[in-house]
Amino acid sequence: MTQCGRPPRPPGGAVAGPGVRRADATTDRHDRVAVRTARGRSARRRRGSTSMSESNLLLLVTVLAVVLPVVVAVVVTVVTVRRIRRDPRRLGNAYWLLATAVLLGWVLSIAGSSGNPVFGALVLAVVLSPLITLVFAVFCVLNGAVMLRRERLSLGNSLSLLTGLAIIGLLVAVWPVLALDSLVLRALWLACLLAAAFLAFQFAAFLGYAWLHRWLVRDRPADWVVVLGSGLHGSEVPPLLASRIATGMDELARRRAGRLVLSGGKGDDERLAEGEAMARWAAAHGADPAVLTAETGSRTTEENLRFSSALVGDGPGVIVTSNYHALRAALLARRLGIDAQAVGAPTAGYYWPSAVLREFVAVLREYRVANAVLLALVAVPVPLALVLLAG
Structure with a gap:
């Protein structure tokens, strides 16, 4: 009976001749090539399957990274509009409105960065935030100068000037703080920076809503x-x-x-x-x-x-x-x-x-207890942790 397509062995257990041995060797080579080919095809299929899985995962992550901010922005916008329509006399509306503006800005930055949410967030946080802070500080200084020229000298009329100078001083102080190489001084500067950021967020919300409020009065x-x-x-x-x-x-x-x-x-x-x-x-x-x-x-x-x-x-x-x-x-x-x-x-x-x-x-001042607690929660933990970990 023929096995694997080979010619039958001679009867009586006789040794096969040279031609038969060459045929056997050729057949073995063909078998090995076939096995290697089959293994190669299987490996390529596995690599293709893995590549497709990685591509699908990357596509899913990209879609979620782009779609999720849009969904969150839409939800926050809807909640903000409903809150304002229900009662525009709520201080919380100011913070919802600012959150809506920030999320919409993030979505626009993602759209402008070919759908890259990380790059969009970096543009918003690293480029726009310091620029807006500096512009606001300069505006406060200029407005304070106008106030002192047109109004009588008082603490209330000097408030915008003092605010602008304080912001500029805090931004400029980063260079001597880093140069002194003092961990405690850096922690204090970081605490002041976090406190200023918290107050700036609150003021931006209040300022925007105070400007918008004039159009929310019902007739x-x-x-x-x-x-x-x-x-x-x-x-x-x-x-x-x-x-x-x-x-x-x-x-x-x-x-x-x-x-x-x-x-x-x-x-x-x-x-x-x-x-x-x-x-x-x-x-x-x-x-x-x-x-x-x-x-x-x-x-x-x-x-x-x-x-x-x-x-x-x-x-x-x-x-x-x-x-x-x-x-x-x-x-x-x-x-x-x-x-x-x-x-x-x-x-x-x-x-x-x-x-x-x-x-x-x-x-x-009217909400001083709540604001003091929130300010402490924002400004104290991170600088304190840095000092304790370094010690």
Whole structure:
């Protein structure tokens, strides 16, 4: 019986001749070649399968890296819009809005970097963040110089200048800190940098939302309008306060409200209460004296709202103040349970940035415990860990 295609051995166990042996050797070589060929094909199939698996995995990672930021950005945007529509008088809306802006910026940077999310994040964090910080610092210094030239010298009017100089000083300090080769000094600088970054994030959120808030006021009827005082020049109404009263009179007519409350007590350097002077100004400029009410006992914004609310009752209303102050007034109204929106009267453009910075400091003070805890959680752990690990 023939095996493997070989010729039969001679009968009687005779030795095969040379021709048969050559045929056997040729057949063995063919068999070895066939085995090697089969093994090669199997290896190529395995390599091809592995290559396809790696390609599929790479494709999946790329798709997730591109799609996931888009999905997160869409979800955060939807949540932000819903929160603002439900109640624009919430401080948390400011942080949701900034998170939306950052995520959308990341998505745009990914699109501009051929779908590379890491490169997009690096562009956003390494290039844009320091540039924006430096531009903001220079803007604060220039605005502070304008404020000191046009307004009286005070801590409030110097706030933007001091903020800009502090940011520039913190950025410049990195070179001497690195040169001194002191771990403790580097840890302190890092803690200051993290604290500044935390406050900058909060201020960016507050600034953006304060600017946006003017377009979020709903056009609905109101039972009353309250105008908040802002200080007199002796017994005279200054332009800033006159702008508030004029806006309050416009809101009274536009919303068909039945009462205009002028709210403000008497300061130490004032000859009469702000509410009384404001009521006189409104009457002299065409307001019906029958709808005017002067509230003269308040000394702070919170007292303005509390005392005025006690005069007008529970109906819906409008609070009129300067545009830089409108967001904080709206936040206070919500916290006090007052059904009112805040409308901002126009203010000089150079005055707005510094005034918003003052309002931001006031909001930090109102939530000082929560902000102190968050600031410590952001600024302390990493520098402390570096010092302890090095020691």
